[in-house]
Amino acid sequence: MKKLLMMIAVGSLMMGCGEKKEEKKGGFEMNRTKKEVKATNASGEVPVDMDNKGVGPFTDVSFADDIDQEMAAAGKAKYDMLCTACHMPEKRMIGPALKGVYERRSPEWVMNMIINPDGMLKEDPIAKALLKEYNNAIMLNQNLSEEDTRNIAEYLRTL
Known part of the structure; x- marks a missing residue:
């Protein structure tokens, strides 16, 4: 009987010392490696870049000298409905203040950011720096139309 118990104990010990199996954890895995964003200047601020047109359908936009009041009114209505949760004209909130945006960014860049934020955040260095x-x-x-985007762009000129 002692021999039998001894053999069982030795066998259990040998089986327990076998190859370790990797535990599988439930849920998701998150990669926290940081990617370098090169669109900041030496002071860490996002630079002014009037040559960057961004990523999207707008490649050549020129504004008339006078603001189109009808377009600006339509743009203000959309802006008030969709944008004010994150943007104020003169106050930094979840997103940047938009007063004077055309002194920092080209009209194409602004309009592409409005209509195509997904593509801009993936490919545009300034959008990536702003995200950071x-x-x-x-x-x-x-999911704005090009017309809605143009109207909002016209409204931003009034700020």
């Missing part, structure tokens, strides 16, 4: 500056708060795609 604003604590990775992603601008949501509002």
